[in-house]
Amino acid sequence: MKLRKLSLVTAVGLISCSVSAQHYVITDTDLQIRKGAWVVKNTDINQDAPTFLIRNTVLSGGLQNDSEVLTIQSDGLTIRLSPTRGLGILSVEGDGIRLGWNSPVKEVVNPQYINLESRGGNGWLEGFNEMLVRCGFEWTGHAVQADGMLYTLHGRAQNTPVAKLFVDIEDKAPYTITVSGLIQEKAFKKSNLETWVRLSYVPGSKEFIVHDTVTNKGDYPKDYQIIYHSNFGTPILERGAKFVAPVKEISPFNDYAIKGLKNWQTYLGPTRNFDEMVFNIYPYADAKGQTQVMLANKVGNKGVGISFNTRELPVLTLWKNTDTFNQGYVTGIEPGTSFAYPVTIEREQKRVRQLPPGKSANFTLKYSLLSNKEAVRAYNNAIKTIQGDQKTTVVDEPMALE
């Protein structure tokens, strides 16, 4: 199972790193490798390494038949990833706090059973239950018929099994674990995007990094979009829970959200007929573009923070879906290049980016579990520092009508 030592430079090809690491190939369509069931633990690396266990399993039966789940267990966090669904994050757990939510969709649905064009382009909803869904990269946003085709809800990346799946583990402290997957969005004449999606985690810690690189392998410029659709339910989301962010401007996604503008910073409990309210946010950032946002429970002793760079991800969608539990009580905190409007609107409003031939774009997000008052307070203070005395503009009408 342990193949050979490689520096991460070689292994992942994109992260510059001088620490040597164990490199495990779980799947590689070029080398005809698919290990399926696989496991590695700290003692396989080094007697001094902190406790961890990484296990890849193959689910079976129903709509999740042949879907893989890769789990990192440690004294800090337990992280469940779905290689078959674009290496999305199913859930994270630490200190008894779950990051994720309860969707009516229970299975880890294999994309072979999903027709993204069904339900008027909303087939994506038949698999949606993750803590992190990458909405992109060829396009994202609400479904729309344009250019003689149907741009289906939130693109195809999450419904693409990775063509390569690597696990790299540093063989000295801090023994960083990096899980990398390759998403290929290919279609002759239409798309030639290759995206390395990665999660890095220091065993025992309470945070992890998502670091993705999308590359245009084609010879022509290619539009791309990405929304990091990060979803949280109980126990952090609850009546009185707070969303905290350094906000330059916030506006309602549509008319229905206008009446939620006055309470955008707090959440309702599960509320019948609430459906969803969505807000478009331009965050403030520090001089280097770094910013951070947080969801915390009412008393402020449980939370989750996301830090990212507004040069990479300039906008943030706040999705409040505080409907009933069985309907899916959840909020989405969604840094992105785009808002969730259809690609036609995002193009008009100039939020669709373009990659020149051979060029890449990087996206780095750090997710932090905040499991006590001190952690929540410190994260909150850092957000306040970014905001400083800068004003928040509340725009009371949508920037676009779908």
Place this chain on the structure above:
Amino acid sequence: MKLRKLSLVTAVGLISCSVSAQHYVITDTDLQIRKGAWVVKNTDINQDAPTFLIRNTVLSGGLQNDSEVLTIQSDGLTIRLSPTRGLGILSVEGDGIRLGWNSPVKEVVNPQYINLESRGGNGWLEGFNEMLVRCGFEWTGHAVQADGMLYTLHGRAQNTPVAKLFVDIEDKAPYTITVSGLIQEKAFKKSNLETWVRLSYVPGSKEFIVHDTVTNKGDYPKDYQIIYHSNFGTPILERGAKFVAPVKEISPFNDYAIKGLKNWQTYLGPTRNFDEMVFNIYPYADAKGQTQVMLANKVGNKGVGISFNTRELPVLTLWKNTDTFNQGYVTGIEPGTSFAYPVTIEREQKRVRQLPPGKSANFTLKYSLLSNKEAVRAYNNAIKTIQGDQKTTVVDEPMALE
């Protein structure tokens, strides 16, 4: 293979039953079980049990790759079910009589290779070859574009692999075998239906029971529809074969069927250019809502009967597809909550039912193989008793135009 003893109450969760039974889990997506190839026989239960063999197999190759077929063999009937296709019934055989038909589609097509939206929403036809297809539960009927989506022909249930597959066998007489499967029709915000579909069979007997329970697991009322599309070809269907039912009202599905009204009770042999004639029937029932209908061959020594309750399934579609053999010589006898019109028409005409949050609806149908004159005559008499001297109204125009 033999897991543990359970009462059926625990095993299936819905049938109240005090007989203890052997409970076999063939597939369970929660427990990560998918046995695939599996077999149990009477002597595994009890030396006194009548002869039977239950075998689950995994098909391979072509469009049926990884499809499962579960077969119950006994001295009475041999019943073939398709767990990968919603636990539909492929065929039944007993006394040399086959219940089922010959479709041009020969493979047990894995839904992963079917696009229900293809052929204008008629992709369902690429897998259709079963004796029993459940058309539902989210919607059923002819394909129609409405509500910004395509309601594909006859819904999704039959193209959904079951998430759970159990076999329960009573460990004392009558040693009833129950095969249960869980169909999940889930989509965030759209559908949260869970349906237990079941077939119960007493080894050695000439009848079996289909007993389904659809439950709305969501927090909002949810429409549902179901048609039990039960299909029979040779040897029962033939020139001069008869359809017998206690009919309150019969009307043509469309203009083409008007000219078939005068002979609705009998069948043609394979007839070039016949295509199909469809009739909408409201059956009479007894005081408890029980009714029964029958297809019998010309001389009346082979037949199949279906009994059901009109409170559960108030209408019946009679589908006469007596075209040539290779085109599919078959008749459908289809008790349902709805006729086969598109959901838009069924809604207008108030045949679409609704499940309140957390509530269930049950459907029970008993299928009887009638393998001699006495059995056919007795079944016929029971139908006549229900009809009594009540009149049959023949309406000579369709209740709706598609």
Place this chain on the structure above:
Amino acid sequence: MKLRKLSLVTAVGLISCSVSAQHYVITDTDLQIRKGAWVVKNTDINQDAPTFLIRNTVLSGGLQNDSEVLTIQSDGLTIRLSPTRGLGILSVEGDGIRLGWNSPVKEVVNPQYINLESRGGNGWLEGFNEMLVRCGFEWTGHAVQADGMLYTLHGRAQNTPVAKLFVDIEDKAPYTITVSGLIQEKAFKKSNLETWVRLSYVPGSKEFIVHDTVTNKGDYPKDYQIIYHSNFGTPILERGAKFVAPVKEISPFNDYAIKGLKNWQTYLGPTRNFDEMVFNIYPYADAKGQTQVMLANKVGNKGVGISFNTRELPVLTLWKNTDTFNQGYVTGIEPGTSFAYPVTIEREQKRVRQLPPGKSANFTLKYSLLSNKEAVRAYNNAIKTIQGDQKTTVVDEPMALE
């Protein structure tokens, strides 16, 4: 592995042949056989047989999970076929010359991950990377909405896993190897086509034969179309490469191709913004209908020839896609019953053929690797002989507008 001796008559059912052969069943959905990994070599047949190795492998991971590749290796050619993708030819190699091309699509995409209706009916492009794609048989050509359905680009055959896969090897000289696959295009009431697709190869030689038989198993006449989409890139395709054919008439497929008419016989190198130019050709043939066409590199020492019969395949599409390398630098030489217009236009212009019930149509094409000047010259001369002094009509406007 070696099942039994059969004459090819029995084995393939359609080729009349008195040589006895080893018959290997790799896949048979009727017999529940799918061998997956499998290999046979010359010494398994006979000590005198020339060197060859035939290997079937099952790919895994990504979008190509569970796709099969069958490879024939020999001292003459190495031929890679894709049973999961309609037994298309992935690539052929001999004398250091590759027949095939480099598509942005790298995986041998399992059709379970392709939605042919996506991208406005162009989902086919997500799997397109073969040297030979069969575009048919139910329909072919550009996508079009008609008859209440979407006729997707180039039909369904290439995205249909074969239901049967046989390898037959003659047990005496010339030890012809025949790989046969069964493509079933079935849909109740809609299609009942069965097509045996075959490749025959004499080990050590530099040519192979494609021989297909499409049969209408239904009881009604059925339209069919086929285009043998044969695709070549480097090293044969290059700046100054030549297309040679006995041409009766050539016309531009659309307005964009008009300006390419004067240079239809030669190719550009990889050319930014070239996109594609397509030409419709009616070839001349000899008295028996036989004709042949050739692609050769500039200096004329590398080439590929295709011979076929114009009674079977009366038209030829020349597809010049000499765009950049990463966009897919490739030309298609495409004998067919139809041009690449949508089926609606092909019908209007009477190029759609029809099979009576139970009848078959055969198509035979011989592909020759031309790996030196002599071979190219000889092939060229044969083409010139067919043309003789007959005139080539260059029509300067498209025969149809899409």
